[in-house]
Amino acid sequence: MNALPRQKLVVVGNGMAGMRTVEELLAIAPARFDITVFGAEPHPNYNRIMLSSVLAGEKAVDDIIINSRDWYDENHIALHAGDPVVAVDPVAKTVTAASGLVVPYDRLLLATGSKPLMPPLPGLDLPGVVAFRDIADVERMLAAAEAGQRAVVIGGGLLGLEAAWGLRRRGMPVAVVHLMDTLMERQLDVEAGHLLQKDLTERGLHFFMGGQTEEVMGTERAEGLKLADGREVPADLVVVAIGIRPNVDLAKAAGLEVNRGIVVGDGMRTSDSSIYSVGECVEHRGQVFGLVAPLWEQAKVAAAHLAGNADAIYVTPALSTRLKITGIDVFSAGRLAAQDEADEELIYRDSAKGIYKKLVLRDGKLVGAVMYGDVADGNWYFQLMREAADVAEMRDRMIFGQAYADHACKGKGGMDVAAMADDAQVCGCNGVSKGAIVKAITEKGLTSLDEVKAHTKASASCGQCASVVQAILAHVTGEVVEAKAAGMCGCTDLSHDQVRREIVAQDLKTMDDVRAALGWRHADGCAKCRPALNYYLICAWPAEYVDDNQSRFINERVHANIQKDGTYSVIPRMWGGVTTPAELRAIADVADKFAIPTVKVTGGQRIDLLGVRKEQLPAVWADLNKAGLVSGHGYAKGLRTVKTCVGSEWCRFGTQDSTGLGIKLERMMWGSWTPHKVKLAVSGCPRNCAEATIKDIGIICVEAGYDIVVGGNGGIELRGTDHLARVATEAEVLEYSGAVMQIYREEARYLERMAPWVERVGIESIKKRVVDDAAGRAAAHARFLFSQAYAQIDPWAERVKGLDAHEFNALAEVE
Amino acid sequence: MKDWIRIGALSDIPRLGARTIETAQGQVAVFRTKDDEVFALFNRCPHKGGPLSEGIVSGKVVVCPLHSWTIDLATGEATAPDEGCTRPVESRLADGEIFLLLERGRKVAHG
Numbered sequence: 001m002n003a004l005p006r007q008k009l010v011v012v013g014n015g016m017a018g019m020r021t022v023e024e025l026l027a028i029a030p031a032r033f034d035i036t037v038f039g040a041e042p043h044p045n046y047n048r049i050m051l052s053s054v055l056a057g058e059k060a061v062d063d064i065i066i067n068s069r070d071w072y073d074e075n076h077i078a079l080h081a082g083d084p085v086v087a088v089d090p091v092a093k094t095v096t097a098a099s100g101l102v103v104p105y106d107r108l109l110l111a112t113g114s115k116p117l118m119p120p121l122p123g124l125d126l127p128g129v130v131a132f133r134d135i136a137d138v139e140r141m142l143a144a145a146e147a148g149q150r151a152v153v154i155g156g157g158l159l160g161l162e163a164a165w166g167l168r169r170r171g172m173p174v175a176v177v178h179l180m181d182t183l184m185e186r187q188l189d190v191e192a193g194h195l196l197q198k199d200l201t202e203r204g205l206h207f208f209m210g211g212q213t214e215e216v217m218g219t220e221r222a223e224g225l226k227l228a229d230g231r232e233v234p235a236d237l238v239v240v241a242i243g244i245r246p247n248v249d250l251a252k253a254a255g256l257e258v259n260r261g262i263v264v265g266d267g268m269r270t271s272d273s274s275i276y277s278v279g280e281c282v283e284h285r286g287q288v289f290g291l292v293a294p295l296w297e298q299a300k301v302a303a304a305h306l307a308g309n310a311d312a313i314y315v316t317p318a319l320s321t322r323l324k325i326t327g328i329d330v331f332s333a334g335r336l337a338a339q340d341e342a343d344e345e346l347i348y349r350d351s352a353k354g355i356y357k358k359l360v361l362r363d364g365k366l367v368g369a370v371m372y373g374d375v376a377d378g379n380w381y382f383q384l385m386r387e388a389a390d391v392a393e394m395r396d397r398m399i400f401g402q403a404y405a406d407h408a409c410k411g412k413g414g415m416d417v418a419a420m421a422d423d424a425q426v427c428g429c430n431g432v433s434k435g436a437i438v439k440a441i442t443e444k445g446l447t448s449l450d451e452v453k454a455h456t457k458a459s460a461s462c463g464q465c466a467s468v469v470q471a472i473l474a475h476v477t478g479e480v481v482e483a484k485a486a487g488m489c490g491c492t493d494l495s496h497d498q499v500r501r502e503i504v505a506q507d508l509k510t511m512d513d514v515r516a517a518l519g520w521r522h523a524d525g526c527a528k529c530r531p532a533l534n535y536y537l538i539c540a541w542p543a544e545y546v547d548d549n550q551s552r553f554i555n556e557r558v559h560a561n562i563q564k565d566g567t568y569s570v571i572p573r574m575w576g577g578v579t580t581p582a583e584l585r586a587i588a589d590v591a592d593k594f595a596i597p598t599v600k601v602t603g604g605q606r607i608d609l610l611g612v613r614k615e616q617l618p619a620v621w622a623d624l625n626k627a628g629l630v631s632g633h634g635y636a637k638g639l640r641t642v643k644t645c646v647g648s649e650w651c652r653f654g655t656q657d658s659t660g661l662g663i664k665l666e667r668m669m670w671g672s673w674t675p676h677k678v679k680l681a682v683s684g685c686p687r688n689c690a691e692a693t694i695k696d697i698g699i700i701c702v703e704a705g706y707d708i709v710v711g712g713n714g715g716i717e718l719r720g721t722d723h724l725a726r727v728a729t730e731a732e733v734l735e736y737s738g739a740v741m742q743i744y745r746e747e748a749r750y751l752e753r754m755a756p757w758v759e760r761v762g763i764e765s766i767k768k769r770v771v772d773d774a775a776g777r778a779a780a781h782a783r784f785l786f787s788q789a790y791a792q793i794d795p796w797a798e799r800v801k802g803l804d805a806h807e808f809n810a811l812a813e814v815e
Numbered sequence: 816m817k818d819w820i821r822i823g824a825l826s827d828i829p830r831l832g833a834r835t836i837e838t839a840q841g842q843v844a845v846f847r848t849k850d851d852e853v854f855a856l857f858n859r860c861p862h863k864g865g866p867l868s869e870g871i872v873s874g875k876v877v878v879c880p881l882h883s884w885t886i887d888l889a890t891g892e893a894t895a896p897d898e899g900c901t902r903p904v905e906s907r908l909a910d911g912e913i914f915l916l917l918e919r920g921r922k923v924a925h926g
């Protein structure tokens with residue numbers, strides 16, 4: 001076959017819009033072009049939106065790379081990162097880079113983004129003044145934060161507030177100077193703006209509202225701001241975030257038609273028929289852009305034209321805004337307020353909870369929404385706006401949200417995913433519809449959020465819609481989840497459940513047996529399946545299986561938690577949270593003797609010794625053992641803590657001996673290996689001071705006995721427990737809890753916490769086996785105690801005696 | 816000057832495990848694979864300096880204990896999509912004894 005000669009495509013700008021266009025193009029016409037990309041920044045293409053999260057310390061720079069250098073290689077794209085294009089010659093059809101490199105093109109794509117708007121203020125060129133646009137800016141800000149300096153941010157819009165919050169998170173004192181009297185006045189109405197200001201003030205930001213900056217003070221470096229009304233704001237770091245301006249320099253010099261931005265038609269073509277442009281640098285029908293959603297549409301249209309389809313037309317989609325400050329929920333779209341009599345406003349206000357919602361209606365249709373404090377229904381409102389749906393019928397209810405407005409709601413996040421229209425937009429950042437997600441799931445057989453992310457980009461940018469994507473995934477895969485459950489890892493297509501079943505059915509007793517019998521692709525497995533198999537074998541054959549240390553994550557291998565600097569933390573068990581002066585003295589002595597840098601009370605009612613060097617561990621443990629202290633398994637997928645309250649021993653409301661019962665539970669369960677960590681708590685009355693309702697297993701004492709609750713989690717995804725049973729005696733508590741523990745050990749997938757397990761199998765199924773079936777319960781409890789007979793050996797004491805000595809000293813020293 | 820220095824016996828290192836060597840240039844991790852091949856790398860993950868000796872070894876890679884980058888034992892290169900490289904140290908196995916090509920110096924062996 002004779003392939004057409006490839007044309008040359010040169011892309012200027014290695015940012016979000018440019019590279020998205022290339023991705024779209026590769027998807028529809030992979031062989032049409034030889035592609036060369038120039039980027040002014042020395043990085044591969046990254047998710048600029050997430051710079052706010054990098055600044056706030058929630059993500060690392062590595063986490064926000066969209067396409068790594070390998071991706072460019074794999075797609076045969078020549079990347080010149082760190083080499084900006086300095087000139088375009090539209091007649092010769094070449095570009096010239098700063099390095100002197102000249103590259104010819106048949107088609108050129110300008111995606112140069114925008115530049116931060118810098119006001120003409122005296123002192124703006126002083127060191128210490130930065131913008132917030134790229135990785136280099138973030139690095140400069142972080143350096144200032146590390147140096148313990150003070151910051152002032154000019155601009156109380158989206159970008160300015162995210163910058164201010166990030167710096168605050170890094171420990172800097174931060175002030176914000178804003179020209180208007182309301183924050184984010186273009187996205188929020190006055191009321192929501194004030195709520196936002198109040199919340200941010202409580203979080204430690206200082207605001208100078210109505211503040212017009214007159215100059216940056218200082219001679220050598222920035223020393224602060226002087227405002228027009230005479231106020232002065234001292235600072236070592238000045239962040240300017242007052243807006244952006246399309247970066248049109250190249251286009252202008254090349255003689256293209258340029259207004260505010262590079263003028264493009266509906267096909268994203270500039271005034272030169274060989275040159276296209278996308279992103280924040282363009283102007284389309286008089287409009288310029290500052291959010292990514294429209295850029296994705298532009299990328300699609302430009303790619304279609306480059307691939308030879310001249311029919312694609314760009315239309316600016318409706319836009320919505322969210323603020324990415326963890327814990328502060330803001331949503332807005334469309335009109336912020338009624339503009340004339342024909343507009344109606346519906347307002348909901350709960351000042352105690354800090355919730356505010358406003359909907360703007362016109363002619364029975366929703367045309368605007370502003371939400372503060374509770375934004376769960378933002379996507380729904382946005383959808384109603386985009387569809388121009390007739391909402392007259394639910395007008396009276398809709399402010400309370402979708403769940404209330406129509407009772408059919410099922411999915412998470414207030415979304416009824418079943419009833420959602422196919423073209424309903426799920427991911428605002430990447431413009432992905434429900435239909436596209438469903439199609440990808442069914443056609444490609446996707447089974448996890450990560451896969452959906454990789455294939456559709458839904459929830460791959462800001463991540464706000466992940467719960468909706470998850471709900472769609474659950475809805476589509478529904479009944480068949482079990483049959484199609486993803487393989488454990490790259491070594492096998494069998495699911496966790498299938499492997500567990502085969503281990504028992506085929507009597508497989510070593511990891512090598514399992515891998516051979518079940519056709520593993522790699523003889524020694526990988527870092528994902530080995531810890532799982534090791535656990536499954538321990539659980540199935542407690543008396544026979546020999547634990548494989550090399551298949552354990554470091555923490556479980558050396559029985560201490562590795563810290564970021566390679567040192568370890570040591571947490572001795574403190575049964576039920578009760579200690580003695582002698583134990584405390586022993587801990588204090590150890591801390592002194594080994595010069596342990598940090599001693600901290602943990603969230604689990606015990607004491608953590610942090611910063612112990614690996615080679616010190618056995619000696620530290622030896623001293624702790626001498627005082628009767630044993631491992632607290634703070635590092636283990638196993639029983640962690642049993643928190644208790646003082647209960648009837650001391651408390652005037654206590655109904656039972658919650659402390660004593662907690663200790664009994666901990667004595668029964670310590671040392672066990674489990675699919676994920678397990679935490680318990682026992683409270684002496686329903687006031688629940690030990691927080692039993694967010695534990696894997698919780699006990700709440702009442703006059704008549706004990707309520708046993710299971711499947712709670714206070715971690716990443718907050719979940720309250722489900723009620724399992726009320727029993728009358730301590731002995732029953734021990735039996736029921738032991739039985740639940742064993743069924744969880746035998747059924748849950750490795751790294752599945754009790755909360756998601758209970759959610760998956762349902763509390764009714766657990767009740768059937770633990771509450772309704774007395775014989776089954778007793779048997780499960782007995783199996784648990786049997787396995788405990790092999791598990792309850794203090795791992796520290798074993799290592800003090802010399803077990804695994806090779807872990808704790810160097811093989812040799814070479815000087 | 817570099818020299819082949821004996822640093823211990825193969826049997827001192829657990830299969831699919833690692834031990835460390837202190838050198839004037841920094842800590843070196845010596846790995847042993849399932850088929851008794853030996854590899855050595857400077858013990859700093861290219862990501863944030865995590866101690867690779869503490870990772871899980873399988874095939875010819877080790878997974879860093881801190882943020883799970885996968886590092887090739889032979890080249891020290893991180894596996895895509897991550898990028899970075901840890902300096903490898905040449906190693907040789909003779910009669911069950913491990914030799915590393917290191918800066919010459921005094922050697923103190925431990926038990």
Ligand code: SRM
Nearest residue numbers: 561569601602603604605606634640713714715716717753
């Ligand atoms: C030390 C401690 C913080 C403190 O200073 O108080 C702590 C420290 C860590 N927690 Fe925690 N958690 C500690 C109490 C908690 C609590 C509070 C509690 O237990 O009542 C929670 C929420 C309750 C819960 O688990 O439902 C908690 C929820 C988490 C989670 C989220 C788990 C989840 O299912 O969502 C993780 C991440 C994970 O396990 O994957 C985590 C992971 C971690 C890790 C292991 C992170 C890591 O991989 O390095 C930290 C190890 C520190 C170390 O080296 O010692 N930690 N962690 C607390 C130890 C308690 C103890 O005595 O053993």
Ligand SMILES: Cc1cc2nc3c(=O)[nH]c(=O)nc-3n(C[C@H](O)[C@H](O)[C@H](O)COP(=O)(O)OP(=O)(O)OC[C@H]3O[C@@H](n4cnc5c(N)ncnc54)[C@H](O)[C@@H]3O)c2cc1C
Nearest residue numbers: 013015016017039040048049084085112113279280291292
């Ligand atoms: C901190 C921050 C947070 C944000 N948060 C959100 C959000 O939550 N939601 C949202 O929708 N949007 C958000 N945005 C806006 C969003 O990031 C931009 O709309 C988007 O990045 C614009 O894409 P672009 O490709 O047009 O420009 P860019 O991503 O800036 O890419 C342009 C690239 O071209 C390069 N370049 C410029 N000139 C040249 C040249 N001559 N030669 C070679 N290369 C050149 C630049 O260095 C740059 O890398 C945020 C922006 C920032 C800075």
Ligand code: SF4
Nearest residue numbers: 645651654684685689
């Ligand atoms: S839970 Fe009840 S018994 Fe326990 S401290 Fe609180 S009030 Fe007292």
Ligand code: FES
Nearest residue numbers: 860863865879882
């Ligand atoms: S330090 Fe190794 S992965 Fe982060």
